[in-house]
Structure formats: C-alpha cells, structure tokens
Amino acid sequence: MFMSINAQKxxxxxxxxxxxxxxxxxxxxxxxxxxxxxxxxxxxxxxxxEAAAKEIGNNVTAVQGDISKLADLDRLYATVKKEKGHIDILFANAGLGEFAPLGSITEEHFDKTFNTNVKGTLFTVQKALSLLRDGGSVILNASTTASTGNEAFSVYSATKAAIRSFARCWILDLKQRKIRVNAISPGPINTPGLSGLTQTEEQDRQFKNAMIASVPLGRLGDPDEVAKVASFLASDDSSFVNGVELFVDGGAAQI
Incomplete structure (x- = not known):
C-alpha cells in the first residue's frame, strides 16, 4: 500500500x-x-x-511515446504546453538495458541502448527547455553501473556514465536560468526491468540473490525508496543541491 503524504511539498x-x-x-x-x-x-x-494512470489516480495525464523518437517527445511537450503551459520538474527516467558481453555486442544492441538512454535523455531535456520554468529541477536517472565494472553490461554502463556527465555539464549550460540538474544512481531495485534481464525464473532468482549479496544492507531496493530521493531533488528541500550524483543503492557502489 502506498504511504500517504502529509506535507504536500x-x-x-x-x-x-x-x-x-x-x-x-x-x-x-x-x-x-x-x-x-x-x-x-x-x-x-x-x-x-493506462493502468499506471489509473493507479496514480488524480492529477495525471498519460502520453504514449518512445523517448528515442523525437516526434514522440514533440507530441508529449505539445500536450504539456496545451494543458499546463509550463514544467517545474522533469524526471528523465526512461531507459533500457540488456546483457551483451564484449565479443557478442551487435550494432543493433549498441544503437538501441544509446538511442534510448543517451539520445533519448538528451532530447527529453533539450526539448523541455522552452517549457521549464527558471529555477526548475531536472532529475536524470543514471545508475551505479556508471561507477562499477559490470560483466556483459558495458554498453548500458557506458550510457549511464554519459548521463552522469550530462548532469555536470548541463548545470553550466543552465546556470543563468537557475535550473538545477541532478542525477540519481539506483543500485539493484526490485522492478520489472530487473527481472526482465533474465530469461527464466531460476535465472531471475540466482541473479537477484547475487545482487543482494553485493548490497551491504542485504536486500534489493524498493522503487519508492528511489521515488523519495527524486521527490527530495524535485522539491525546495534540495534548493542548493546541483550537479550531484545521489546513490540509492544500499551501499553497493561504495565498497
């Protein structure tokens, strides 16, 4: 059950x-x-x-689209402009990953991963600029994989390193507008995407057990634990936080 919020920050x-x-x-x-x-x-x-919009309830608009397709981003922001006219908070979260060891990496795998995670994130933010209010907050979803070695995951890891670099550079590009840009780097979080990296239930179990063994807190993270950090970065609670990489990983990338 989703926790109720008392203070609407x-x-x-x-x-x-x-x-x-x-x-x-x-x-x-x-x-x-x-x-x-x-x-x-x-x-x-x-x-x-549509199911997600129902789960969220009120105060939500769902716009189908693929961030690697610039026309879809244009349609998204046209909807935002028509309905609300501006953006205060942008969480560039969408991304994907698949295992591929060096020696088996295909051009298709490379293009698919970079087109979504790097190109898609870049244009998600760039195309939002005309709607983003001065003093707004941009949050990029990076990953602990940008800071650690990861077997058969080099392409995905490289995309997330690029996203970390975006945050550092964009705070300079946007400094005149006082727009803050920060990156969240989740560790192993119990999401459908994590399960989607394996083919069978047994592989999923072994993979998650290996992930848990790498986390000092001894468990997978919950998606809402990342959401709480995103909320902090979105709000005035983080008004002097800019360009950081905030790990939400139970300590996995710190050891």
Whole structure:
C-alpha cells in the first residue's frame, strides 16, 4: 500500500516523468502526485500506461511515446504546453538495458541502448527547455553501473556514465536560468526491468540473490525508496543541491 503524504511539498508544481508506466518511474509519479504535483507520464506500451494512470489516480495525464523518437517527445511537450503551459520538474527516467558481453555486442544492441538512454535523455531535456520554468529541477536517472565494472553490461554502463556527465555539464549550460540538474544512481531495485534481464525464473532468482549479496544492507531496493530521493531533488528541500550524483543503492557502489 502506498504511504500517504502529509506535507504536500510539490503543491502546484507540474512534473513530467518519462518511463512512468512501471518501476521507478511509476513509483515516482505516484509520489509526485501524492505530494501535490500534476504529473505527465510517458511510456511505450499503451495498456501499461493506462493502468499506471489509473493507479496514480488524480492529477495525471498519460502520453504514449518512445523517448528515442523525437516526434514522440514533440507530441508529449505539445500536450504539456496545451494543458499546463509550463514544467517545474522533469524526471528523465526512461531507459533500457540488456546483457551483451564484449565479443557478442551487435550494432543493433549498441544503437538501441544509446538511442534510448543517451539520445533519448538528451532530447527529453533539450526539448523541455522552452517549457521549464527558471529555477526548475531536472532529475536524470543514471545508475551505479556508471561507477562499477559490470560483466556483459558495458554498453548500458557506458550510457549511464554519459548521463552522469550530462548532469555536470548541463548545470553550466543552465546556470543563468537557475535550473538545477541532478542525477540519481539506483543500485539493484526490485522492478520489472530487473527481472526482465533474465530469461527464466531460476535465472531471475540466482541473479537477484547475487545482487543482494553485493548490497551491504542485504536486500534489493524498493522503487519508492528511489521515488523519495527524486521527490527530495524535485522539491525546495534540495534548493542548493546541483550537479550531484545521489546513490540509492544500499551501499553497493561504495565498497
């Protein structure tokens, strides 16, 4: 059951969450809405997106789209402009990953991963700039994989390292507008995306056990634990936090 929020620290804000149909994106959209924001969510799969909007409840608009397709981003922001006219919070969350060891990496795998995670994130933010209010908050979903070695995961890890670099660079590009840009780096979080990395239930069990063994807190994270950090970065609670990488990993990347 989703925890009720007492203080609406995002009251009156307009937020966009890409990849808001499941996992971290859905948990964050739910928390943003519960804290008073009006939330626009995107996702590639219409059925999942509609179900997510129902789960969020009030103060939400769902716009189907793929962030690697610039026309879909244009359609998203045209909807935001028409309905609300501006954006206060942007959580560039959408991304994907698949295992591929060096020696087996295909051009298709490379292009798919970089087009979504790097190109998609870049244009998600760039195309939002005309709607983003001065003093707004941009949050990028990076990963602990940007800081650690990961077997058969080099392409995904490289995309997340690029996202970390975006945060550092964009705070300079946007400094005149006082727009803050921060990155969240989740560790192993219990999401559908984590399970989607394996083929069978037994592989999923072994993979998650290995992940748990790498976490000093001894468990997988919950999507809402990432959402709470995103809410902090979205709100005035983090008004002097800019360009950081905030790990939400139970300590996994710190040892």
């Amino acid at each position: 995002l009251a009156g804000k307009v937020a966009v969450v890409t990849g808001g149909n499941s996992g971290i994106g859905l948990a964050t959209a739910k928390r943003f809405a519960a804290e008073g924001a009006y939330v626009f969510i995107t996702g590639r799969r219409q059925n999942e997106l």
